[in-house]
Amino acid sequence: AGIENWTRSIWFGNQGFEYLDLGRFWQVLLIIGLFFWVLILYRGLRTRLQSEQVGNMPWLFFFSALSIPAFYAVGLLAHPAQHFTTTEFWRFWVVHLWVEDFLELFTTILVAYLFVLLGVVAERTALRMIYLDVILYSAGGIVGTMHHVYFSGVPAMHMALGAFFSAAEVIPLTFLTLEAWSFLQLGAIQESSPNARFPHRWTVMFLAAVGFWNFLGAGVFGFLINLPIVSYYEIGTALTANHAHASMMGVYGMLSVGLALFCLRYIIPEKHWTDRPAQISFWSLNLGLAWMVFATLFPLGIIQLYHSINVSYYDARTLKYIGSRGNSILEWMRLPGDVVFILGGTLPILYICFLGIRYMRSNTTTENPNEILFTELATRD
Ligand code: HEM
């Protein structure tokens, strides 16, 4: 409503930042919604939490979930009446700390927890890995926030710290990619087991996709634009969009579809379950995203960077340059990928959601389901 000027209210339209933003009302509503989500999690975890120590996995899972609304709420500290330097600082607490620290940690803990529940990894091993990740993210991720504010008027110290610590993020990211490897192995072992059909095949595939996009979208494309000298020429260009889309959809989009499938697999009775839509969605989402990145955003970004270095950064961001013929052609190139993504990617998932609502089990999830949903692989320690 804000961009169409239907309303100029900062509560329902734009708040007045230089970029497209949510009205304050919607921002607060989203925060309330996220806290509500934590409340739902708490309801399910409550009895388990009472019997666990605060440093154990269920509590860590709960705390990491709590950090998601808490750190989204930090965005309320950015106010358009303040100086640009201040608003950018708080804004990137949300953008950066959210995606490169708390959500990554949430993902790690969640996946570790799932693996413990599925009997694949011993609890102690999983817990050690989580603590190691907490340390690595706290070192790299938190100070690394400064890679967003090199040029927004903060003291020069931020440039040095940001460049160094965000480069250090390669360490936890490598672990995450290695983790994806173990998903694929898990899938392969389960597939080859003669006595049980593995029910969570596509959840595991989506988790492997999370690992893949963590490597490509966050790792490779993030690092590409991470150093101050690169940022100087390309900040806020198509290479930023290239990294942002590949990592946001690739990592957190795939994660949410994978988790939704995991839950749906439990609530839909065996006789109504079908793997096919999950398979179609998996390939369509991944190919569609890869298409968008490689047919449009990445080449667009490289050409824009070339223009920025040769002509000027200012010129490379003018509407005249962005709307030029070559750029328009590249932008239209993404259309086939978008069609695959939207039709092949989302419709089958919506169909499975529909099955979930239509045939939802009447018994509660605290009871064991009738059919076996997982097999014991190993009990390593
Ligand atoms: C899954 C993880 C990640 C997600 C979802 C993500 C998402 C994003 C988004 C949405 C932006 C645009 C922010 C804006 O301008 O408003 C961005 C910018 C940026 N990201 Fe990431 N990111 C991730 C990981 C990383 C990693 C690991 C690095 C490198 C160490 C990185 C480096 C950067 C840099 C340098 C920018 C600023 C680029 C510019 O404006 O030119 N990101 N990221």
Ligand SMILES: [Fe+2]
């Ligand atoms: Fe960042």
